[in-house]
Amino acid sequence: MIFSSSLLENAVAEFAKLPGIGKKTALRLVLHLIKQPAGDVDLFSTTVSRMRNEIKFCTRCHNISDKYLCNICANRMRQQHTICVVENFRDVIAIESTQQFNGLYHVLGGIISPLDGIGPEQLKIEDLVLRVNEEEIEEIIFALNPNIQGDTTIYYIGRKLRDVKIKITTIARGIAFGGELEFADEMTLARSITNRIAVEHYIGNGI
């Protein structure tokens, strides 16, 4: 692409650095911004810049936060005895959006994956063990992606917490709601049979 303006060219180049945004999309976004009031564009750029400069990580659960403690950890109305262990911030947002969990989180910042060179020491695992010992934790729920790395991480942390008297659970794995049996992979199907649940639990006591 050949531009008549280096201001335009630079802005397009900056947008095109973002993941999933090519040159053509970047140009479309920039031409959109050119048509917006200057105040709106300034708001856009100061918001983005401020976000990057002022964002903190919660010292307790390592979630993205505005302050020393994130909104979730600071909320005393939430159940303080249950920790949901997740890989990253996105998972916190996903679980929060279900509005089904009222406990606390612990963001590992990744998952044990020797092939990618990620070992336990790069994750916030020691911190989790400390929390379990210091806070009055009754249950840890692992909400990790259902794959080998997720299982390895669960196994590793489970061993670390062997001597602590708490309940350790993992979110259910099985056929997704709306999914079709015949298209499920063998591993998932096998697990969903092994971990079958009583229908009274599933439907409730209504039947």
Place this chain on the structure above:
Amino acid sequence: MIFSSSLLENAVAEFAKLPGIGKKTALRLVLHLIKQPAGDVDLFSTTVSRMRNEIKFCTRCHNISDKYLCNICANRMRQQHTICVVENFRDVIAIESTQQFNGLYHVLGGIISPLDGIGPEQLKIEDLVLRVNEEEIEEIIFALNPNIQGDTTIYYIGRKLRDVKIKITTIARGIAFGGELEFADEMTLARSITNRIAVEHYIGNGI
């Protein structure tokens, strides 16, 4: 989506205002920026903000520009006697990218479209007529989209320039390179027959 940080939430909301960017994509972009060095994110936001605040429109051709005259108008190496008339900046970028045109441009800023309430007075048509009279223009090439509005605009401007002795042309319309005859609409096919070109022009003098 429920966020644990209002800084994050605001940044996602700003990105989600951009055309074609939904909340999930916005979140992905923001989480990407969080991982980048603060300097890079500052560069991103100052570049965008500076672009909006400092961008100008070329006083001669109305193209996007950094200065009083755009790079194309200021380039004395370009053919000064041919003006290519286009609807918007994007068309300039598209034509420049072909590297087949070495003249000047005139950006109308739209196209005559009574249904959308756009009349000739909202476009830079008077300016074009002035340019033709003041500069030593020999040829005007219309590179407008091939539709009723494009044709109306060509007709209107053509009438305005009736008394000026210049060559007026339009880019060829026909079956696109790689296109298939059977899928072409009748209008395009009809025109490509009416405006057929001698094969010696098409292939060159080689045959």
